[in-house]
Each structure stands twice: as structure tokens, then as C-alpha cells.
Amino acid sequence: MNHTCVYVLNQDSAYDFYVNKLGFKVHTDAPMGPGMRWLTVCPPEQPDLQISLMEIKESMMFKKEAAEQLKELVKKGTFGFGVFQCKDIYATYEELKAKGVVFTKEPKEEFYGIECLFKDDSGNWFSLGQSQ
Amino acid sequence: MESGKEQYPKVYLYRRIVQAKLFIEVSYNKEIDLSKIADEAFFSKFHFMRLFKSTYGKTPHQFLTQVRINKAQELLQNDSIKVGDVCFAVGFDSISSFTGLFKRLVGVTPSAYQLQQRLRRDAIKKEPLNFVPGCFSEKAGWK
Numbered sequence: 001m002n003h004t005c006v007y008v009l010n011q012d013s014a015y016d017f018y019v020n021k022l023g024f025k026v027h028t029d030a031p032m033g034p035g036m037r038w039l040t041v042c043p044p045e046q047p048d049l050q051i052s053l054m055e056i057k058e059s060m061m062f063k064k065e066a067a068e069q070l071k072e073l074v075k076k077g078t079f080g081f082g083v084f085q086c087k088d089i090y091a092t093y094e095e096l097k098a099k100g101v102v103f104t105k106e107p108k109e110e111f112y113g114i115e116c117l118f119k120d121d122s123g124n125w126f127s128l129g130q131s132q
Numbered sequence: 133m134e135s136g137k138e139q140y141p142k143v144y145l146y147r148r149i150v151q152a153k154l155f156i157e158v159s160y161n162k163e164i165d166l167s168k169i170a171d172e173a174f175f176s177k178f179h180f181m182r183l184f185k186s187t188y189g190k191t192p193h194q195f196l197t198q199v200r201i202n203k204a205q206e207l208l209q210n211d212s213i214k215v216g217d218v219c220f221a222v223g224f225d226s227i228s229s230f231t232g233l234f235k236r237l238v239g240v241t242p243s244a245y246q247l248q249q250r251l252r253r254d255a256i257k258k259e260p261l262n263f264v265p266g267c268f269s270e271k272a273g274w275k
Contacts, residue, residue: 030260033274061272
């Protein structure tokens with residue numbers, strides 16, 4: 001896989017979250033016309049995996065009603081868009097917490113490894129794990 | 133599974149190491165005394181270096197160098213900035229050391245990197261659709 005998509009409420013805010021808090025790198029930030037922007041970021045150790053931060057708004061992609069419905073679902077934390085892996089979950093957890101990332105589950109040992117859950121600035125949740 | 137009593141000292145250690153890392157990230161452009169950071173984290177220098185390396189895979193000095201080079205990459209997005217100014221802005225005091233380290237970690241010299249980034253920006257400005265997968269641009273109505 002080389003592209004995936006995360007639906008966000010605001011691209012500027014998402015940029016701040018993924019780049020300044022999670023430490024992702026900006027892969028492509030391209031204006032596509034008035035009010036349109038192609039913004040992809042990548043985990044620093046996976047420069048070829050582009051995560052598109054797609055703003056939900058009425059457009060060719062979303063009719064007005066669909067955009068409003070999707071925004072509400074995102075705000076409610078309906079979507080979990082993936083699993084991240086790290087070398088040291090406790091250090092990563094403490095660092096991200098210090099940077100203001102909201103965790104919905106503290107690191108806990110599960111049968112598959114140690115896992116915690118956090119959400120982005122829009123409400124999407126992610127699993128962060130460390131293999132045993 | 134660790135009990136609460138066993139976990140607490142470990143969490144306390146992590147917080148001290150994380151604070152040291154965050155301090156380096158914020159103070160990268162200043163002269164940093166890593167011994168002082170170890171003292172402020174209540175570690176011996178040896179213990180601090182060992183814990184830092186086992187947590188982050190780099191010694192504090194290697195991490196500081198990486199942070200400086202990353203910041204240099206950000207500054208070099210600006211066409212008009214001189215490589216020498218970037219060198220001193222991120223905390224290096226020798227242009228030759230900075231250039232050598234940059235090339236070792238990034239793969240090209242700072243000036244070559246600055247040119248690469250300018251060419252990429254120009255290409256994105258000229259033909260943005262070349263950087264967007266067709267399925268997305270079609271769905272978004274950009275094509």
C-alpha cells in the first residue's frame with residue numbers, strides 16, 4: 001500500500017496534529033485550487049506510505065448531506081483508521097501525552113502485545129502498539 | 133503483566149527520559165550540555181546515556197544531531213536562505229561539520245537538498261495532478 005486516507009474536519013489543524021505532535025513528515029502539500037488542498041503525511045520511518053488528510057466538505061466528493069453526516073460520525077470517534085507500532089510504548093505514550101495528544105486507553109498488556117489508544121484532533125482513533 | 137507498584141518506578145523513569153528528549157527538541161539550536169541534562173533528570177551521565185539509547189536507539193548526542201539536521205531540512209525549504217545561516221541557526225558552529233553530517237544523514241549536501249526541494253515545489257506548482265493518485269483527483273473533480 002502506498003496511499004491511505006484519513007477524513008479530517010480541518011486540514012490546518014490536522015497538519016498541526018500529525019506533523020507537530022505525532023512527528024510525521026509532510027510528503028506533499030499541494031494547493032489544488034480555491035479551498036482545495038492535497039495534503040499527505042508519512043510516518044518518519046515509512047517515507048513511501050502517504051496518509052492523505054482529506055478534509056470533509058461539500059464538494060464533488062461529498063454532497064452536502066453526506067459531508068454533514070460524515071463530520072458528525074468523525075466527531076463522535078466512529079472511525080479507527082489504523083494501528084501504529086513503536087519501539088517503546090511507554091516512552092512514546094509519555095511523550096505524546098506531554099505534547100497534548102488525548103489517549104482513550106493507557107498502555108495495557110494484551111495477549112497480542114502492549115497497546116494504547118489515542119485520537120486525532122478530529123476524533124478519529126488509532127491503536128498504538130508495541131510487540132512483545 | 134506488571135503490577136501497579138512495579139510499573140510506577142518505570143513510569144517515573146520514562147517521564148524523566150521523555151522530558152530530557154523534549155528539552156533537546158526545544159533547545160536544539162543552543163549550546164546544550166548533555167551532562168547538565170543528565171543531572172537535571174537525576175541520572176548519572178552513564179545511566180542517562182544508556183537509558184536514552186535503549187529507549188530511542190540513539191545516544192543523546194546522536195539524537196541532538198538528528199534534530200538539528202531535521203530542522204535544517206525545514207529551513208532549507210526557503211530558497212533565499214544561505215547554507216551558512218542554516219548551519220548556525222540550528223546550533224552548529226562549523227559549516228564543514230554541518231555539511232558533512234547533513235550529507236551523511238540525508239544523502240546529499242545542504243545546497244543540493246535546497247535545490248532538490250525548490251525543483252520539487254516548482255513541479256508541484258506547475259503540474260499538481262502529477263502528485264495526486266488518479267482515483268482521488270477524479271473523485272474530487274480535480275481532473
